[in-house]
Amino acid sequence: MKIEFNFAFLDENTKRMIRRGLLKAVAIPGYQVPFGSREMPLPYGWGTGGIQVTASVIGRDDCLKVIDQGADDTTNAVNIRSFFQKVTGVATTTSTARASLIQTRHRIPETPLRPGQIMVFQVPEPEPLRTLEASEQETRTLHAYQDYGLMHVKLYEDIARHGHIATSYDYPVMVNGRYLASPSPIPKFDNPKLHHSPALLLFGAGREKRLHAIPPWTRVESLAFDDHPFEVQGWEAPCSLCGSRDSYLDEIVTDNAGSRLYVCSDTDYCTSRREEA
Amino acid sequence: MRSDTILEVRQLSHLYANGQGCRQIDLDLYPGEVLCLVGESGSGKSTLLDTLAGRRVPQSGSLRFRDRQGTFHDLIHGDTATRRQLARREWGHVFQNPRDGLRMNVSAGANISERLMALGQRHYGHLRAQARDWLERVEIDPARLDDLPASFSGGMQQRLQIARNLVTAPSLVFMDEPTGGLDVSVQARFLDLVRRLVHEHGLAILMVTHDLGVARLLAHRTVVMQHGRIVESGLTDQILDDPQHAYTQLLVSSIVQA
Numbered sequence: 211m212k213i214e215f216n217f218a219f220l221d222e223n224t225k226r227m228i229r230r231g232l233l234k235a236v237a238i239p240g241y242q243v244p245f246g247s248r249e250m251p252l253p254y255g256w257g258t259g260g261i262q263v264t265a266s267v268i269g270r271d272d273c274l275k276v277i278d279q280g281a282d283d284t285t286n287a288v289n290i291r292s293f294f295q296k297v298t299g300v301a302t303t304t305s306t307a308r309a310s311l312i313q314t315r316h317r318i319p320e321t322p323l324r325p326g327q328i329m330v331f332q333v334p335e336p337e338p339l340r341t342l343e344a345s346e347q348e349t350r351t352l353h354a355y356q357d358y359g360l361m362h363v364k365l366y367e368d369i370a371r372h373g374h375i376a377t378s379y380d381y382p383v384m385v386n387g388r389y390l391a392s393p394s395p396i397p398k399f400d401n402p403k404l405h406h407s408p409a410l411l412l413f414g415a416g417r418e419k420r421l422h423a424i425p426p427w428t429r430v431e432s433l434a435f436d437d438h439p440f441e442v443q444g445w446e447a448p449c450s451l452c453g454s455r456d457s458y459l460d461e462i463v464t465d466n467a468g469s470r471l472y473v474c475s476d477t478d479y480c481t482s483r484r485e486e487a
Numbered sequence: 488m489r490s491d492t493i494l495e496v497r498q499l500s501h502l503y504a505n506g507q508g509c510r511q512i513d514l515d516l517y518p519g520e521v522l523c524l525v526g527e528s529g530s531g532k533s534t535l536l537d538t539l540a541g542r543r544v545p546q547s548g549s550l551r552f553r554d555r556q557g558t559f560h561d562l563i564h565g566d567t568a569t570r571r572q573l574a575r576r577e578w579g580h581v582f583q584n585p586r587d588g589l590r591m592n593v594s595a596g597a598n599i600s601e602r603l604m605a606l607g608q609r610h611y612g613h614l615r616a617q618a619r620d621w622l623e624r625v626e627i628d629p630a631r632l633d634d635l636p637a638s639f640s641g642g643m644q645q646r647l648q649i650a651r652n653l654v655t656a657p658s659l660v661f662m663d664e665p666t667g668g669l670d671v672s673v674q675a676r677f678l679d680l681v682r683r684l685v686h687e688h689g690l691a692i693l694m695v696t697h698d699l700g701v702a703r704l705l706a707h708r709t710v711v712m713q714h715g716r717i718v719e720s721g722l723t724d725q726i727l728d729d730p731q732h733a734y735t736q737l738l739v740s741s742i743v744q745a
C-alpha cells in the first residue's frame with residue numbers, strides 16, 4: 211500500500227493557520243501567540259510544536275538540519291530528520307553552515323548563524339512565569355501590563371538559596387525591551403546568541419499550543435541583578451576531541467573509576483574542527 | 488468634602504447575580520486615618536472592600552483616589568495600567584488568610600522584595616537590606632530572612648504580609664479581617680503593631696472586621712453595614728457609646744452582653 215502525504219505532512223490550511231500565527235509572533239517579538247496545535251504522529255514532549263512550525267515554513271529548496279542537545283545523531287534528531295525527508299523530500303544536512311532551516315532541541319549551534327537562516331526551537335513550556343503563577347489568565351495579565359516583578363522573585367530566591375543565580379537553562383529573557391520570554395531549555399550559555407541574531411528564531415510549543423518568535427537583529431537581554439550580573443557557564447578544560455575553548459561542553463564519564471572527559475555538545479562543530487585540523 | 492480626601496466613594500454598588508453585595512455606598516477616607524467596616528456576616532463588607540481595592544468592578548457609582556502628588560485618579564473609568572501601577576505603589580492589601588497575601592513557596596525576603604522589584608529595583612544587596620529592615624520593624628527576627636512563610640506562626644505570617652505591603656510606603660492599605668485567624672494575645676500584638684505603623688507612616692487603613700473590640704482599639708471612624716448598605720457611620724467612640732441606628736444598637740448590645 212502506498213500512503214500519500216501532503217507536502218510536509220500537514221494540510222495546507224493548517225500550515226497557513228500556523229504561518230499566520232508566526233507572522234503575528236514576528237510582528238510582536240516575544241509575545242506568545244495561541245495556535246490550533248494538531249495531533250502529530252508522535253507524542254507531546256518529542257517536539258510536536260517544533261515539527262509543526264518546521265512543516266509550516268519548509269519549502270522544496272530548503273536544506274534541513276535537526277539537532278537534539280547539539281547532536282545530529284540522537285534518536286530524536288534522526289527520527290525528525292527522516293520524517294521530513296519522507297514527507298517533503300528536501301535535502302538534509304548536519305552542517306550548520308549549509309542548512310537553511312534548523313530544528314533544535316536544547317541548543318543553538320556554535321557556528322554563528324547567518325542572515326536568511328531560520329531556527330525552529332522545540333518548546334515544552336513557553337511561559338516563563340508558569341512555575342510561579344499557575345493561572346494562565348493571570349500570566350497573560352502580567353504580560354499585558356509588563357508586570358514582571360515576579361520573574362525577579364525567582365532569581366532573588368535562586369541567589370538566596372544558592373548564593374548565585376542557579377538557573378542554568380531556559381534562562382528568562384526580555385525580548386525587544388517589552389516581553390518576557392522563555393528561550394526553551396537551551397543552556398544559558400546560548401542566551402547571548404539570541405541577542406541580535408542574524409537568523410529568524412521561531413519557537414513552537416505543541417502541548418501548550420503557543421508560538422513565539424525573535425526576529426533577526428532583535429535586542430534580547432537575560433535578566434539579572436546589578437550586583438549579580440548575567441554570566442554564562444565556563445569550563446576549565448578544552449574539548450578533549452577538538453580542543454575548542456569556547457564551545458558548550460558535555461561531561462562524559464569514561465570508566466568505572468569516574469574519569470571524565472569534556473567534549474563539545476555540538477557534534478557538527480566538533481567534527482568540522484577536527485577535519486580542518 | 489475636605490480637600491485632602493484620599494479615597495472618595497459615591498453611590499458605589501457592586502451586586503452579584505443574586506442581588507447580594509453592596510449598594511449605594513458613600514464614603515470618604517482621609518490620610519492617616521483608620522476606618523473600620525463592621526457588620527454581621529454577609530452584610531457586604533468584603534464585597535465593598537474588594538470593590539474599593541479594584542478587585543471587583545462596580546456596576547455603578549464613582550470611585551476616586553488622590554495620590555501623594557495630589558492628582559486624582561478615576562478608578563472606574565481610568566485605564567487599567569495606571570490602576571495597577573497605583574495598586575503596586577500606593578496601596579497595600581492584607582488578607583485574612585495569609586495564603587492569599589503571601590507567596591508561600593518563596594522566602595520571607597523574596598516576599599518583601601517583590602513589590603520593590605516590580606517597581607524596578609535591581610540590586611540584590613539593597614533588596615535584602617530593606618527586607619531585613621522590614622522584618623525587624625514587624626518584629627520578626629531578621630535571621631528568618633531566608634525561611635519560607637510556611638515555617639512562620641499565624642501571627643508572624645500576618646506581620647510578614649504587613650512588611651510585604653509597607654515596604655513600598657503605600658498611603659492606603661486594605662485589610663480584610665487580618666486578625667481573624669489569630670489567638671487573642673497574638674491579635675493584640677498585631678493590632679499594636681498596626682497602630683504604631685499608622686502613626687509612624689501616616690498610613691490610611693480601611694479594615695473589615697466583625698470585632699467591635701478591634702474597631703474600638705484602632706479605628707478613628709467606624710462604618711456599620713447591614714444588607715449591603717451603610718446604616719450608620721461616625722467617630723468610633725460615638726458609634727459604640729451612643730449608637731443611633733437600631734441595628735447598631737443591637738450589634739453593640741450583643742457585644743456588651745457577651
Ligand SMILES: Nc1ncnc2c1ncn2[C@@H]1O[C@H](COP(=O)(O)OP(=O)(O)OP(=O)(O)O)[C@@H](O)[C@H]1O
Pocket residue numbers: 503504505507508526527528529530531532533534535697
Ligand atoms: N461571588 C459571590 N457570588 C454571589 N454572592 C456572593 C458572592 N460573594 C458574596 N456573596 C454574597 O454577598 C453578600 C455579601 O458578602 P460579603 O462576603 O461581602 O459579606 P461580609 O460582610 O464580608 O461577610 P463575612 O463577615 O462573612 O466575611 C452575602 O450575602 C454573600 O452570600
Ligand SMILES: [Mg+2]
Pocket residue numbers: 532533534695
Ligand atoms: Mg468578609
